[in-house]
Amino acid sequence: MVKKIQTVIVEDELSARESLKSYLSKYCPQIEIVGEAEDARKAVEVLHKIKPQLVFLDVELPYGNAFDILESCKDLYFETVFVTAFSEYSLKALNQSAAYYLLKPVSIEELIVAVNKVQQHIINKEIFDRNAVVLNNFREREPEKRMVILPLLEGFEVIKMEEIIRLQGNGNFTDIYIKGGVKKMACRLLKHYEEILPFPFLRVHKSHIININYVKSFHKSLGGYVILQDNSEVDISPNYKEEFLKHFR
Numbered sequence: 001m002v003k004k005i006q007t008v009i010v011e012d013e014l015s016a017r018e019s020l021k022s023y024l025s026k027y028c029p030q031i032e033i034v035g036e037a038e039d040a041r042k043a044v045e046v047l048h049k050i051k052p053q054l055v056f057l058d059v060e061l062p063y064g065n066a067f068d069i070l071e072s073c074k075d076l077y078f079e080t081v082f083v084t085a086f087s088e089y090s091l092k093a094l095n096q097s098a099a100y101y102l103l104k105p106v107s108i109e110e111l112i113v114a115v116n117k118v119q120q121h122i123i124n125k126e127i128f129d130r131n132a133v134v135l136n137n138f139r140e141r142e143p144e145k146r147m148v149i150l151p152l153l154e155g156f157e158v159i160k161m162e163e164i165i166r167l168q169g170n171g172n173f174t175d176i177y178i179k180g181g182v183k184k185m186a187c188r189l190l191k192h193y194e195e196i197l198p199f200p201f202l203r204v205h206k207s208h209i210i211n212i213n214y215v216k217s218f219h220k221s222l223g224g225y226v227i228l229q230d231n232s233e234v235d236i237s238p239n240y241k242e243e244f245l246k247h248f249r
Contacts, residue, residue: 004032005119007054010043010069011036011083012061020056020083020106027108028115040064044072052078054118056102059084067138070131079118080131090138095196097134098149098156133158143198144213150176150186157184164201165230167193167209177230204244205237212247 007024011017017036024031035050037043039062047055047069055078059066066082082101084090094101100114121128130149137146148164150157159178168175169190176184176193186193194203200212204226214229224236226244236244 005030005054005115005122006034006050006052007031007056008035008037008043008046008050008052009033009056010038010046010061010066011056011058012038013058014038016058016083016104016106020111023106023108023111024115027112030119031115038062040068043069047073047076047078051076053122054079054081056081056083058082059087059090067135070135074132074135077129078131079121080134081114081118092196092198093137093146094134095192096146096148096161097130097137098151099130099134128156144200146198148196150184151188152184152186159184161197161201162211162213164197164211165214165228166211166232166234167197167201169207177232179230181230200247202240202244202247204240205235208234210234212244215248218245218248 009017009020011020021033024033034052035046037046041063057066057069057080059082080099082094082099083104083106084101085104100117102110102114133147133149140146144162146161147158148161150159163179165177165179167190170185172189174186174188174190174193176186178184190209193209201209202212203209210226210228215226216229217227219225224241226234226236228234
């Protein structure tokens, strides 16, 4: 018999807390709720006392937020599912960190998917401190200096965004070219990276995103192409040329 996942819910609204408990009880039998907290201070106390495997963590709370809690719990290891009202800034940072999150109001289908993913990590004993990456990305004020988690066929790898020179679509995968001549194949579509990577990353072609900090030269011939600092040549599609050129005027 599989042991249940010891879980704490951190949510300031009683109705939202009760609703989530009800959903978990009904649709996620692998979860055992062992504690709850309604503010950031109480959450830190409860998490250190219980040391759960999983925390459902509301982003905005009284006396602090989710990231203050993670900062105060860096000595603990637990999986986190963030629960948040829509905010483009928070979602981008959570996506960059490959974090699990649920938008309010919580969808039962998405809740089940998130719990199943966490359960798989626990069964496979995948010790990967996603919380540390999330915390780094929310504290980093310069977006291009954040970390990005690359889901690879063999697991995950964390790299600094500023080390990425370019990305190229490869069917359902994306080839990512990094400083030092390294190439990684990520299990995500190029569109995913277009959505989560900040400027100076620019889509310049249906198959290419480049980091414009690595542009060495631009050539008008053959419809337009750039040479990057790793000496790779990337075509600039007519649809993206104006947007690209405006950054060099």
